[in-house]
Every structure is written in C-alpha cells, then in structure tokens.
Amino acid sequence: MIRSLALLLALLPAAALAHSGHDHAAAPMESALTQERLLLPDIPVTDTQGETAGFVTRYGDAGPVLISFIYTECKDNCTMVKAVMKLVDADLQAPGAPPLRLIALSVDPWRDTPGTLATAAAEIEASGNWDWLVASRADTPVLLSAFGLKPGPVEAHEAVYLLGDLRSGTFWRISGVPDPAQLIEQARGIAP
Template identity: 30%
Template sequence: MNCPSYVFACSLLLASNLALAHAGHDHEGHAKQAPPALHQEKASVRFADVSLLDQHGMPVRLEQDLVGDRLVVMGFIYTSCTTVCPVVSSIMSKVQQQLGGRVGEEVQLVSLSIDPQRDDAKRLQSYARAFQHGEGWSWLTGSPYAVSETLKGLGSFSADLTQHPPLILVGDGRSGQWTRYYGFTDPNVLIAEINRLSARRVHAKSTAIAQEVQP
C-alpha cells in the first residue's frame, strides 16, 4: 500500500473508532491486522429474488427497487462492528457528499448488513445517522436466509461475519458491469469509476443516435 493510501485508511479508521466507541464488540478478525491491501477485480453478480427490509422497515427487492438501471455503490457492514465497518461507511459517506444531487437520481448507495439477526431496521436507521447525508442511500437487512442468499449472489458471503473483508461493490445496473474494491479504497477512486460508467452510457447513447440518423 502506498503511503498516501495508508495515511488515508488510518485516518478514517481512527475517526470512525472515536465516533463509534460506544458500539458493540470489535471486528475481531481485523482488529489484529494492519489495514488490508487495496485491490480490485471485475465481478459477475446475481441478485437473489428475495425480499429485504430498508432502514424504514419497508420491504424492498434489491434489483427491482434499488439497482434498476442506476449506477450503484454498495457496502457490506454490521452495526456492532467498530473497526472495519465504520471505515467502509465513512468512505461511502464521502462518496455521497462529493456526488451531491446525483445520489438519489443517477446513483444509488446501498449498505447491506451481514448480521441480520441483530441488525433490524431500527438499529440500522440509528447507525445510518452517523454517515448518511441526504436521500439515495438505503440500509438493508432481512431474514437470515434472504441476506445470505443476497450475499452469495453478490460474491460477498462469509460464514464468519467477523472475517468478512472490507469490500465496496460499484456497478451499472443497466450494463451489468461491476467491480469489487477490497480494502480501504479512496472515495475518489470509487467516484472515478462512477464517472467512467456514466461516460460510457453517454457514449453508447451518442453512438446509437448517430447510427439511427445514418442514411
């Protein structure tokens, strides 16, 4: 990990730990390790046809109601984690702030709890207040079956929730292009990917229009 990225990760980690010091047990599997190495990989995802609950207690289906044809930034957390998960949420918070009004329109943010037995909608709503700024960010839980099937389809399932890696998934619901970002990824990297996917849409639309007007 290069020096700027390490400093970025450590500063986020320190701030998040201070903010959530009152929360439950530590993310023990990561607490003994240095910040994880950054890497990314192209991903193929499958959306399980199950019903989840958002932070308002409303039933939602991830693909139909939230992803659709939007650009998506998705993180995986649980509220009693006080190390890795707050960092992931802080990164997504910075993405939301920098994208501004695009979130809720072109872009959808999603945080999925990997601990559905404890993280009900009320608990997620309370947790979200530390990170969310405005609309366009859904915090999801559900039955253990629904959550595990969703995680398996997204390639982020772990039998031991304390061992799950810090992961943010970025993709285009319209084109089906997805990338997994592991480690404490700089928000600007995620925003650059959102902008790249958005630009591809504009290019594809322009190409289609040009083909239509050709004699």
C-alpha cells in the same frame, strides 16, 4: 482530492469510532479492483423506513450503485467501510457528481433491524442517497452468496465494495480501502 485514512476516521462521529476497537491511527491501504458479472436474485430487502422490495426490483433501474457490507455491532472493519462510504456520500453532494446510489447491506439479520440500521445511518449523517438494508435471516446467506461473499460468522466478513449496475450485471469488486475520489471517477464510467 486525495485524503488519508486518518482524515476518514476523523470524519466519523465519536460513537462510531468507539466501536472500532482500535486506539491508533490507521495507515492508508491499497485496494484491489477486479471486474466481474453478477446475476443477482430479487431477494426482498427492508430499508430503514420498514419498506420491503426485491433487491433487483429496487435497484434494477437505479444506474450505478456502490454496495458495501456492514453490521451495526461491528467493532473492526465496518468503521473503515462506513468512513469511505461517508466520504463518497459527501462528494456526491457536489455539482457534477455522477448519479451514484449508495447501499449498505447488513450481513447480520439476527441483530440488525430497520430501526438499528436507521440509528446507525443517523449517527453517520448518511444522506437520503445512501440506503441501509437488511434481508431476512433465511435470505441473507443466499443474497451474500450471490454477491460472492463467503459464508461464515459476521465477525469474519471482509471489507468489500461492489460498484456497478444491476441492468448490465457488470460490477467492479473492490477489496481493501479504496480512495473515495477514485470510486467517484469509476462511477462516472458507468453512468449512462
């Protein structure tokens, strides 16, 4: 089922849209897809419940994962990223959906705490299948670098998604605004 970006934005709560900094409807964009292998370090990450575990330890046996990169004070592309992830999250509730785990990883450990991430997850009505995580200030640059993200100010981070599984280390890097239905179909090819 194909949905326009305007529909994506309509599904977000008004509070999330207020942070977008834009008052016009966005037009659908194309996304770029490349496959790569990632060797990820087992850096500790903390979830919205305050539980800390190594990233690889936590998700090594999870099967397919879809990782996005956000921060709670974002006023630009995070609104779009959250909208895409929200639609994927909703589609995963349907019978026959692949076993895909969603992960929102903060790029701003200076302001994002487990509590602020929990509030952001609640505002968007994220399901229990969608983890919101933050690493320490020292570990965040190392973890983001392992994901192939360029260092720099949090405001300059790109809209990037990684779809794959940690066991094989094979991931699809998706830049831009992907169609949530295509992400689900891509995940079907990864699922065991």
